[in-house]
Amino acid sequence: MNEALPLRSRAEATTANLAALLARAEQLAAAVMPGGHGRRRAGHGDDFWQYRAVQPGDTLRMVDWRRSARSDAQFVRQKEWQISQSVFFWVDRARSMQFSSAPDLPQKMDRAQLVSLAIAILLSRGGEQIGLCGENLPPRAGPKQLARFADFLMHLKPEDYAAPQFETIKNNAFCVCVSDFLGDIETVEKTVLKASAKGARGVCLQILDPAEESFPFRGRTVFDSVGGTIQHDTLQAADLSARYLERLAERKARLEHLCHQTGWTFSTHHTNTPAQSAAMWLYKMIEGPR
Template identity: 50%
Template sequence: MSDPVALRSRAEHLAAPFPPLLAGARHLAASVVLGSHGRRRPGQGDEFWQYRPAVQGDEARNIDWRRSGRSDAHFIRQMEWQAAQSVTLWVDPSASMRFASSSNIPEKGARAAELGLALSILLNQAGERVGLMGHDLPARTGEVQLMRMAEALDRAEPGGEYGAPEAREMPSRSRAVFVSDFLGDLGPARKALTEAADRGVSGVLIQVLDPQEEAFPFDGRTIFESMGGTIRYETLKARDLRDRYLERLAERKAELEHLCRTTGWQYSVHHTDHSASGILLWAWAALERVV
């Protein structure tokens, strides 16, 4: 029998390159059952999409004679376009994302990282190129790319109280995914989405919130302090702030939704006390809609 201590040491050394985040993301990705990944439009691919009536200019070799033989018209057999595309992710690494109101639910940043990586796994399985903003990881395919993304997300250091994406890291006419609480200044996010739209980049924006941030369950004397410690506010009547806070939060959501609608992006809110499978499935479907 091997020395148990030595065996454990070798096992830990073997497992070291595989961040726990990657294991969690793979488990999350496996919980979502998906079909083949297409572009829902005609083009090069292996999957049949639809028949269309032949028109003047179509070559005879493209006519499906078997289908045409069942009617008085000629039909062209179209395949679903399945060319690989680039999808660049931005997962907010800021201090604000380290918040969790309970030990029973994950930090916003942990959930955002797991969600982003799980989506990358699904995209990679579909033959898409995936990349990560802010970590010098342009879009590529393969398991090595996923490993690099997992390591980058796992080791990301907070970069200030609130984060913001950079449109310059997104290739033109590609797709992108932004995951953040979007509780800071919206100016940078608005600029990034506007610039992205100008370059033909479409995408998905997911706002991750803790349930306490949604409910504002505070009463009496309360000290509010930002995760980075640079913002602090004390009040003796927290309950009096609740209506104004909820109104501001609703305005923030409405502004994000409007921004996404005007730039051709998709928007959704995810709460960290909910299962991540639902928002992962939504994000996958939303990426199909923004092609």
């Protein structure tokens, strides 16, 4: 009986943390799209969406003559897109994502979980199919899928660094990578190129702690990876600053080139800035035409 108490306490703590994450993600989703019910896009469906002016390439059959008769211009009646899309998330939960340089800053993982879940909530409201790569969670729609998505996000990984996994994506899917991208860059490049070869489009959102961007370290410093597998001791940390910043800039340049090459989009978000800025950027990128 006594042995069961710690297990029960851990289970209760995990449940409480999940509930808190869901509540924060709901608030963030509401900030990104107040009162929204998911994306609305033009496409093949039965529900009226809007009228728009005739554009080059439109045929006479597309013109709504009743609406056009009320003005000097011609209009097309657009219907709302009703085919659900598959959005594959890969959210880095390796140990490097547990880093935070100050007590008042969130861990990179916390920010990645929060932003990803908020976007998943908005997509789910719009009837989109969401899935989580690296887990047994293929894309589906509905509240049960969203609950499983949130639960899987709480499962941490044992390795220090991780790379995207998109082996199970469908052709012409949309991929969302959220990571610090501080692991093996060549693996990231190969994975994204393979996904692009399947017709997938996507975004790479890099999340960094401000200390990782500025390298404020001076004097005697011992650098440890979060998992403790890598350690470097230096007497003059300032001497490493220029080389570190150069390598970070090179890594960002490679990620930007990769996304440009594949038609994906890349952006960097820092944990000392509001989560809403990252969520709004990410939602806008997914919302855009595919």
